[in-house]
Amino acid sequence: MLTLKFIQENKDEVIQRLKIKNFDAAGIVDEIINLDNQRKATQVEVETFQAEMNGLSKKIGELFKSGKAAEANEAKARTGELKENIKGLDAKLSEITSQLDEQLVQLPNLPNEIVPPGKGEDDNVVVKSGGEMPVLNNAVPHWDLIKKYDIIDFELGTKITGAGFPVYKGKGARLQRALINFFLDEADKAGYEEVLPPLLVNEDSGFGTGQLPDKEGQMYHATADNLYLIPTAEVPVTNLYRDVILKGSELPIRNCAYSACFRREAGSWGAHVRGLNRLHQFDKVEIVQVAHPTKSYEILDAMVAHVQTIVEKLELPWRLLRLCGGDISFTSALTYDYEVYSAAQERWLEVSSVSNFENYQANRLKLRFKEEGEKKAQLAHTLNGSALALPRIMAAILENNQCAEGIRIPKVLVPYTGFDIIN
């Protein structure tokens, strides 16, 4: 969330910049500033009483010790009133604070200046593109190819779990594992330290990265233990650094992680979500960085470049989008998406999303760093990106590489799969 200090000092800028996200912040910002002022006033009031109470208590203690019990008991008379005042003001303070928090979490992150205006995905800006568009006759979509070669089985998944939980079989399973290992090796080569995180997280973690409270319905919730199945490894990996004060010299922190991801996707089924295009469970390799605020945009560029090298090694036609204000997420300041072209579906598929959250997540996480010799800790910046999400990569590989003999495996993957064709 945005810091109170920033909102207080830049009220008009906050309202102005959130218009790019099509968010009318005027009411909330006023409410926040009002509540914050009330909070301060109430705090000063309660602390004044507390100071008096502390002094009085000390005095009573001394009186008892020196045997002046009568005087001590006399002094006690005033404490009752003080206690009542403190109790009342405390209640008021926590009421104000919770109202303030409630308002604060409703404010999205400010978009970076270069985020283009727009309502939705049609307004995203193509930054660049590359790779060769495949030329195919009568291209078969992947949902038919997977049946033809018996490598992914949706019906079986439906039987044991439900729609959107496919079973990967034989060379399909092997290809899936190959992609995971390839992505992890690429991340490792680029300097990201691998972690293998839990797939379920607690409420604090969900709040830290911004899934809670706003996107609660998107996550599977194990209610018996109040744990959430992760929608992305971003959640556990970024939360590794919750409530942490790093040394300036430790930045940037770079992690990568493979995980299964779980998304309820409530209400988002419809056109264009056949086959692997949208699943409830899928695999992804995620890259996460914790950065110095002055370096985060440089790092965002490096992360984008990393994703591009992977897509290029897989010989897929790609394009890079800068998301517009209407399509960028609640918590992000700037997001780039990579899409690959799917020949049989004749459309672009999003396979990666790389974002800079600046200090928005860090403020929730209390993720700070302290520069050598400095007294005060400051909020770090967090970033993450998919490198990459598997299902649509799988779809694109199957569709684009189909030929009379079967499906060719991209050269870089052959050492991982142990075969060069699916037939």
Next chain:
RNA sequence: GGAGAGAUGGCAGAGUGGUCGAAUGCGGUGGUCUUGAAAACCAUUGUACCGCGAGGUACCGGGGGUUCGAAUCCCUCUCUCUCCGCCA
């Protein structure tokens, strides 16, 4: 799942009602000494909020209670450890 023990500063670890934001040791930082380093010695070393400042307030796992006063007593939750059971 059953029984018991415990949770204190970066770490270890004292502290069972007031003088405790908290002994001591280690670690960190600055300094003295040294050609340099080590050792030794001296100093310093948590976070947040309010305040120009002096200073004030809160925090000893979380929440609540008793009391003029709680790290310390009570209730509750969470977590950790030990033993037993079960088990990949």
